Amino acid sequence: MRIAVSDLDLRYGDLIAARKITFDVRPGEFVSLIGPSGCGKSSVLRALGGLQPPSGGEITIDGDRVRGPQPTRMAYVFQDLALFPWRTARRNVEVPLELRGVPRKQRRERAEQLLARVGLTDAADQHPAQLSGGMRQRVAIARALACDAGILLLDEPFAALDEQTRLRLGGELRRLLEEEGKTVVFVTHSLQEAAYLSDRIVVLSPRPATVKEVITVPSPRPEVGSAEFHRLHAHLTDLLFAAEPA
Numbered sequence: 384m385r386i387a388v389s390d391l392d393l394r395y396g397d398l399i400a401a402r403k404i405t406f407d408v409r410p411g412e413f414v415s416l417i418g419p420s421g422c423g424k425s426s427v428l429r430a431l432g433g434l435q436p437p438s439g440g441e442i443t444i445d446g447d448r449v450r451g452p453q454p455t456r457m458a459y460v461f462q463d464l465a466l467f468p469w470r471t472a473r474r475n476v477e478v479p480l481e482l483r484g485v486p487r488k489q490r491r492e493r494a495e496q497l498l499a500r501v502g503l504t505d506a507a508d509q510h511p512a513q514l515s516g517g518m519r520q521r522v523a524i525a526r527a528l529a530c531d532a533g534i535l536l537l538d539e540p541f542a543a544l545d546e547q548t549r550l551r552l553g554g555e556l557r558r559l560l561e562e563e564g565k566t567v568v569f570v571t572h573s574l575q576e577a578a579y580l581s582d583r584i585v586v587l588s589p590r591p592a593t594v595k596e597v598i599t600v601p602s603p604r605p606e607v608g609s610a611e612f613h614r615l616h617a618h619l620t621d622l623l624f625a626a627e628p629a
């Protein structure tokens with residue numbers, strides 16, 4: 384599914400969170416939004432998900448204007464995951480299936496399949512409190528996949544993890560989503576993560592967010608530690624930390 388954001392303005396009362404944001408996401412693409420803390424990344428993502436009405440401009444998905452949440456087209460993974468603590472991993476993954484009225488037996492089978500996809504077969508009957516941060520992350524991803532939506536909106540899903548685990552889980556997630564043919568918009572403030580995972584990176588300015596540059600990552604994506612990866616990382620650093628024009 385193709386997402387087109389054009390001249391998007393976002394406001395909270397007098398506060399301008401984003402101004403004239405324009406970018407697109409092609410079907411099957413993994414696009415990251417990066418920018419300084421508080422610049423408006425999550426606000427843009429919420430607008431994509433129909434949770435934040437634009438004050439100007441528009442967002443379309445396959446040509447249809449986004450006017451509210453579209454659970455059959457888009458699934459989210461938020462920073463705080465919002466797993467239900469009283470449900471096991473499997474029962475958490477079953478939530479979107481329950482909401483769609485999928486019968487119990489199919490629900491269970493599909494949830495088990497998805498948990499296997501994220502390497503959690505043995506943890507299906509554990510509750511979130513019994514799982515590590517990385518495992519909880521995987522449950523949230525399996526639950527998002529259970530929505531069967533073509534688009535995944537990910538808001539700093541690995542923020543609570545150490546850098547090494549982030550990169551490892553990120554790489555696994557990326558392969559999984561590629562296999563599932565998902566279109567992904569990923570908010571992060573980790574340049575490493577953006578450089579490692581994305582097809583393209585939308586670099587935002589300090590608030591109000593404006594698009595500073597859209598970077599196309601070379602294909603095949605450079606390996607962490609390679610000279611090309613360092614070049615890309617340095618370019619992102621320059622863009623993010625360059626002095627703003629007066």
Ligand SMILES: Nc1ncnc2c1ncn2[C@@H]1O[C@H](COP(=O)(O)OP(=O)(O)OP(=O)(O)O)[C@@H](O)[C@H]1O
Nearest residue numbers: 395398400419420421422423424425426427572590
């Ligand atoms: N519901 C809201 N009401 C009022 N102001 C808000 C609301 N949500 C966000 N803001 C403000 O909008 C601006 C952008 O916030 P947003 O969360 O989109 O930034 P961000 O780039 O995702 O931040 P971070 O990287 O720290 O998570 C901030 O100044 C924030 O205080």
